[in-house]
Amino acid sequence: MASGGQIARLAIDGLAAGAVYALIALGYTLVYGVLRLVSLAHGEVFMLGAFGGLYAARAALPAGAAGAGPGVLACIGLVAAGTVAGGLAGAVAALGLERAAYRPLRRRGAPRLAYLVSAVGASMFAVSLAGKEFGRRDVPVPGLFTDQTVLRVAGAPVSAETLAVVTAALGLLLAADRLVAWSRLGRSIRAVAQDAECAVLLGVSLERVIVATFVLGGVLAGAGGFLYAMTFHASYTMGYVPGIKAFTAAVLGGLGNVRGALAGGLLLGLVESFGGYYLLDAGYQDVIAFAVLIAVLLLRPSGLLGARLGRPA
Amino acid sequence: MSGGPDEPASPPAGMPSVAERMAQLRAAGRPPDGWAGAAATTGTAAAVAAADTGNAGHGGDAEGVGDEAGPGRWWRRLGGCLVLAALAALVTGPSGNADRPLAGASGSLAGERGVLFLAAGLLAWAGLTGWPRLRGLLGRPAAYLTGVAAEWAEDVRDRSGSRGRRRPSLDDAASRRSRMIAEAQPQPAARVGPRPPGQRGESAHLVPPTDRTWAVRSNWVIWPAPPVPTEPSVPTEPPAPTSGRLAAGLAMGAAAGETGTPGRRRWYRRPWARGAGYALALGAAAGAPLVVSTTVRQVMVNDIGLYALLSLGLSIVVGRAGMLDLGCVAFCAIGAYTAAYLCAPGAMPWHAPVTVSPLVAMPAAMAAAALVGLALGAPLLRRHADLLAIVTLAFGGVVQLVANNADGITGGAGGVFGVPPPSVRIGGFHYAFGLDPLPYYYLLLGLVVLVMAALAGWDRSRAARACAALRQDEVAAGVLGVRAARMRLLAFTAGAAVAGLAGAVLATKQFFNPQTFSPQASMLVLTVVVAGGAGSRLGAVLGAVVLQGLAFLLRDHVPAADRFLYFGALVMIMTALRPRRLLPARLRLGGPSEGGP
Numbered sequence: 079m080a081s082g083g084q085i086a087r088l089a090i091d092g093l094a095a096g097a098v099y100a101l102i103a104l105g106y107t108l109v110y111g112v113l114r115l116v117s118l119a120h121g122e123v124f125m126l127g128a129f130g131g132l133y134a135a136r137a138a139l140p141a142g143a144a145g146a147g148p149g150v151l152a153c154i155g156l157v158a159a160g161t162v163a164g165g166l167a168g169a170v171a172a173l174g175l176e177r178a179a180y181r182p183l184r185r186r187g188a189p190r191l192a193y194l195v196s197a198v199g200a201s202m203f204a205v206s207l208a209g210k211e212f213g214r215r216d217v218p219v220p221g222l223f224t225d226q227t228v229l230r231v232a233g234a235p236v237s238a239e240t241l242a243v244v245t246a247a248l249g250l251l252l253a254a255d256r257l258v259a260w261s262r263l264g265r266s267i268r269a270v271a272q273d274a275e276c277a278v279l280l281g282v283s284l285e286r287v288i289v290a291t292f293v294l295g296g297v298l299a300g301a302g303g304f305l306y307a308m309t310f311h312a313s314y315t316m317g318y319v320p321g322i323k324a325f326t327a328a329v330l331g332g333l334g335n336v337r338g339a340l341a342g343g344l345l346l347g348l349v350e351s352f353g354g355y356y357l358l359d360a361g362y363q364d365v366i367a368f369a370v371l372i373a374v375l376l377l378r379p380s381g382l383l384g385a386r387l388g389r390p391a
Numbered sequence: 392m393s394g395g396p397d398e399p400a401s402p403p404a405g406m407p408s409v410a411e412r413m414a415q416l417r418a419a420g421r422p423p424d425g426w427a428g429a430a431a432t433t434g435t436a437a438a439v440a441a442a443d444t445g446n447a448g449h450g451g452d453a454e455g456v457g458d459e460a461g462p463g464r465w466w467r468r469l470g471g472c473l474v475l476a477a478l479a480a481l482v483t484g485p486s487g488n489a490d491r492p493l494a495g496a497s498g499s500l501a502g503e504r505g506v507l508f509l510a511a512g513l514l515a516w517a518g519l520t521g522w523p524r525l526r527g528l529l530g531r532p533a534a535y536l537t538g539v540a541a542e543w544a545e546d547v548r549d550r551s552g553s554r555g556r557r558r559p560s561l562d563d564a565a566s567r568r569s570r571m572i573a574e575a576q577p578q579p580a581a582r583v584g585p586r587p588p589g590q591r592g593e594s595a596h597l598v599p600p601t602d603r604t605w606a607v608r609s610n611w612v613i614w615p616a617p618p619v620p621t622e623p624s625v626p627t628e629p630p631a632p633t634s635g636r637l638a639a640g641l642a643m644g645a646a647a648g649e650t651g652t653p654g655r656r657r658w659y660r661r662p663w664a665r666g667a668g669y670a671l672a673l674g675a676a677a678g679a680p681l682v683v684s685t686t687v688r689q690v691m692v693n694d695i696g697l698y699a700l701l702s703l704g705l706s707i708v709v710g711r712a713g714m715l716d717l718g719c720v721a722f723c724a725i726g727a728y729t730a731a732y733l734c735a736p737g738a739m740p741w742h743a744p745v746t747v748s749p750l751v752a753m754p755a756a757m758a759a760a761a762l763v764g765l766a767l768g769a770p771l772l773r774r775h776a777d778l779l780a781i782v783t784l785a786f787g788g789v790v791q792l793v794a795n796n797a798d799g800i801t802g803g804a805g806g807v808f809g810v811p812p813p814s815v816r817i818g819g820f821h822y823a824f825g826l827d828p829l830p831y832y833y834l835l836l837g838l839v840v841l842v843m844a845a846l847a848g849w850d851r852s853r854a855a856r857a858c859a860a861l862r863q864d865e866v867a868a869g870v871l872g873v874r875a876a877r878m879r880l881l882a883f884t885a886g887a888a889v890a891g892l893a894g895a896v897l898a899t900k901q902f903f904n905p906q907t908f909s910p911q912a913s914m915l916v917l918t919v920v921v922a923g924g925a926g927s928r929l930g931a932v933l934g935a936v937v938l939q940g941l942a943f944l945l946r947d948h949v950p951a952a953d954r955f956l957y958f959g960a961l962v963m964i965m966t967a968l969r970p971r972r973l974l975p976a977r978l979r980l981g982g983p984s985e986g987g988p
Contacts, residue, residue, distance in 0.1 A: 115777075178963065191709070194780045199921075199963035210956065214952065318788065325781050333778075361796040
């Protein structure tokens with residue numbers, strides 16, 4: 079058994095990963111709530127957002143300061159710039175996805191299968207295009223932080239990078255949760271999720287809600303992409319594994335449930351972190367998410383929190 | 392409420408009629424956007440058709456290839472064309488790299504190439520926008536001339552019969568009179584109201600008068616228009632069959648899956664013609680490898696034959712059960728590793744206690760893949776059939792990961808060497824497959840024909856009708872005794888079994904490693920199925936031949952890594968153009984069953 083410090087380190091790693099999963103999972107959950115559709119190309123939105131944030135951070139980083147490490151405020155500014163740029167890129171990608179893959183089908187009243195197939199096509203296209211334009215290698219984000227410990231939690235060191243990732247992700251999640259709960263847009267999203275026909279009759283523009291849902295999911299996923307790339311790296315195939323894990327998180331929390339996606343993401347991150355350390359080889363860490371997915375579908379198909387998006391948040 | 396929805400049409404004064412409201416919205420330059428979307432969510436084909444006809448005058452989006460552009464909408468179509476042209480330039484242009492990400496884009500969009508694609512985009516726009524007008528312009532003189540000619544011919548005929556001009560007959564006069572009366576009648580129209588309080592005027596949404604339940608639910612009143620003998624609107628899709636027909640099809644066992652519309656049987660649909668066609672195709676397929684080089688034969692086995700078999704398997708799941716399976720290559724991997732486990736003591740670290748012949752291992756591989764499919768599908772398809780796509784996608788990744796990391800069992804990333812080629816020993820006759828791809832080709836051809844025959848049997852079976860009923864209306868099918876989860880599980884397991892068979896053939900043919908079974912390969916199989924038409928047996932095979940053949944022929948012009956750009960675009964375009972053709976004809980899905988997208 080490991081020491082308390084080890085447990086705290088695993089918990090921090092799990093939370094950092096889980097916060098990013100939750101960011102992506104929110105997009106799945108919102109789109110599923112509104113359209114009853116799993117957006118199979120959501121991982122690619124995440125990937126494109128990562129590239130957008132990465133190049134923005136590269137452009138913003140002063141060339142000489144990379145080695146020395148910029149000051150604290152500059153660091154925060156850089157992370158914010160990268161996150162915003164990632165969110166913007168993700169929003170554009172999600173908008174394009176909705177426009178190209180889903181809207182033509184919606185206008186033709188296509189069966190559900192067509193949406194899935196079209197999304198797979200969009201996913202193939204986006205991955206290959208990113209590979210073609212950005213190269214087919216892993217691209218690291220320029221070192222925004224010299225890897226230093228800023229604080230210790232129960233004896234475990236927390237690097238500035240991890241702190242930035244967790245803070246930014248939790249802030250975004252909170253903002254998204256309040257947006258859905260409080261704003262007029264959030265109300266219309268929930269109304270459509272509850273009963274699309276009735277919402278339309280009451281004056282909600284369905285097209286606008288669908289577009290807004292995709293854009294909201296895209297912003298979150300794109301920002302999450304940049305935060306993920308900060309910890310690891312960006313590559314054209316990066317959307318696949320986090321996309322599936324985030325979907326697992328969404329199912330774990332209850333597909334269509336905003337709070338559920340949040341809780342599911344954090345929980346999945348923790349389970350993976352601890353399970354990967356205590357139960358399995360490091361190489362099999364990705365299997366844990368799949369096992370969780372199957373277990374949830376078997377034991378509690380409605381997820382932990384179960385509720386639909388339409389319920390009052 | 393002033394009256395229930397069943398009250399006959401006596402609209403309260405002051406309520407705008409649908410036609411008036413449409414005119415207002417049109418004048419405001421804003422289509423009733425809630426309508427089309429809402430109609431799509433209800434899933435009734437009639438509502439969709441109503442929304443389509445309702446919105447037809449508004450031009451809609453740039454993607455709408457067929458519809459006319461309304462005034463003020465030309466720029467949207469122009470933008471769409473230019474974006475598509477830029478995308479096409481990017482796709483065909485040079486690649487960038489991580490350090491200079493814009494190199495590819497600027498190399499694609501600047502210079503001659505950019506001008507060329509800009510011109511192509513403009514040309515496409517001009518063609519799309521101007522063609523209807525151009526057609527009218529060209530058609531007018533022609534119509535004039537034909538009209539003149541017809542009049543002249545009539546005159547000649549009349550004069551030849553009697554003297555002077557022909558007088559209008561009594562029938563002509565009667566029909567003209569009745570037409571005039573009908574035109575003079577005030578057109579009854581559906582009325583909508585009342586508007587909810589606090590509703591802004593511009594965002595009022597119209598309700599297709601076909602769906603009365605909305606009105607009841609939301610306390611709105613729709614005054615249905617009495618049937619007016621107008622010219623029928625042209626439906627974009629044939630109306631969805633009613634559940635009555637569905638019931639009849641199920642109960643009486645009519646061949647609901649394959650047959651087209653009843654009508655005169657063309658000569659090429661007769662049995663002898665079909666038989667001759669099949670024989671000809673089979674002969675061509677059997678003779679083709681004899682006239683090509685060994686390289687092409689290899690391609691015909693590895694890229695075409697195997698993918699034909701895989702896509703036949705996938706077409707059971709996609710085309711017949713209407714589900715999306717993105718893990719078919721994972722089942723292929725299971726079949727391949729099973730064959731390696733059973734046939735070769737030295738191929739993998741883990742092997743069977745007894746070594747069997749590869750031909751015996753093939754059914755075993757099928758069984759293993761089917762078992763895994765059953766285990767994966769059973770928990771999933773009972774309640775969450777709509778999640779099958781992403782779960783199988785995850786499953787594909789997991790299988791690849793395990794095969795890659797389990798060094799002690801599968802041999803890990805190094806792959807599997809030395810699975811013996813099949814050999815036949817019947818009495819004194821002995822034949823062993825070697826390095827030559829030719830016998831593998833015939834083996835695969837035989838298997839493909841076998842699977843096609845089995846699928847033909849499936850398509851005439853009760854299971855096929857049950858699947859068709861499920862695709863069309865799950866609730867109605869359930870009422871008629873179709874067990875949804877069981878039928879889906881059957882189809883999924885059958886698809887997995889065929890993929891496992893393909894895996895066993897792959898194992899005996901060549902070296903393989905975990906990279907062979909990447910999720911991209913699954914997507915390629917899906918592309919083949921979509922390109923060939925998901926419900927079609929021959930389509931799956933032809934799709935493999937055409938797509939993989941093109942990929943082989945164009946291998947010097949298109950980098951292998953860029954293929955998926957074209958495949959992805961092909962899938963999207965084919966789905967967008969003919970979304971309903973993904974499912975086989977006749978008994979097909981009328982729309983998402985419960986408030987779908």
